[in-house]
Amino acid sequence: MKIAILGTGGVGKAFAARLTGLGHSVMVGTRDRSATLSKTEKGSFSEFMSQNPSVTLGSFAEAAAFGEMIINVSKGASTRDVIKAAGEANLSGKIVIDISNPLDFSKGMPPCLIPEFSNTHSLGEEIQKMVPDAKVVKTLNTMWNGLMLDPNMLAGGNHINYICGNDADAKGQVIKLLQEFGWRVENILDLGDITNARATEATLPIWLRVYGAKKTGAFNFTIVS
């Protein structure tokens, strides 16, 4: 499948590498293609592209136009700008997987949530509101990115991933992609419509503190009953 990834950071690179490894065609979107390519130091996106030659780079709009499915991995504080730049026309009718979190680093560590996207609203809902004809599916945002893409590295893959969104068929297609990553259906809990992103984004405060206590992101929550 043609997949667009919005964001060139660590999470974007991890998704691009994993998805090309699974045989998908990947275009990563960035704000300014020339600016991104002009950086060539260790850890830069240029270095990543030289190691992953099948990954292409475009503007947010070019990537969104390319993708049959779009994955938003942008920082929460930038997500609205990124979706705007991607363009409503390029996203409409498509599945937009949102794994971003509305973290606010301005008030010290650990970050709180960006107030306007907390408690009674969420980034997932905001994207759905910005692009009403896209099928926004929120998932994977409650864990470390290494685990998103390889759940079996921990506890035989038996830990929890939530999914929510308004379109049942879109969620079904996303679950198929999650299965390619190694997720088993019984560990994916469908919470219902996109308003439930309020709850999954609200797990970040406790995630960040457990991360602080464990000094590693290689953990996840699971449910015992």
Place this chain on the structure above:
Amino acid sequence: MKIAILGTGGVGKAFAARLTGLGHSVMVGTRDRSATLSKTEKGSFSEFMSQNPSVTLGSFAEAAAFGEMIINVSKGASTRDVIKAAGEANLSGKIVIDISNPLDFSKGMPPCLIPEFSNTHSLGEEIQKMVPDAKVVKTLNTMWNGLMLDPNMLAGGNHINYICGNDADAKGQVIKLLQEFGWRVENILDLGDITNARATEATLPIWLRVYGAKKTGAFNFTIVS
């Protein structure tokens, strides 16, 4: 130990019964003792007292004065009034275990958090601010009350309980009480000071949705790493 429980609801009754069963002296606090005792129907506190004759009932202030340790099980929307009625003088210098959650049922189900106690504030911190000389310890608020008092009913007791508060010695004493309930030290994660109540209270949105999906409160989260 003499223990005061602030709140006569289902959680208050469950704590009173469990604590007297463990040999503690329990006084439950209520807003209006006569009004509480005037109700005698099935499920009333009067009925509970007839079945648990060693439990006594007093005003919030009487209970707080009686207790060497105080457990706040009031509804989050009432907690500030309850603490005020209990009285700063009756709480100062004592351990106040806060298991309340700031749930706001006014905007439909599932409830959101009371905005002023969400994200950058919490009920645990609010109580600490109202009674600066009390040793507020937040714990047990992230699960169903049956499990708080009998963790071994699930998964051999291997699921997570968080604790936070500013006073290390107070947390140590609360952990001893938790051990009486059946909690093992390795399943109690100390997150640090009382500001971390922001995170444990913020787990309610996901807890409520998992509860909705499972149709039972007999579950809890655990951490795999």
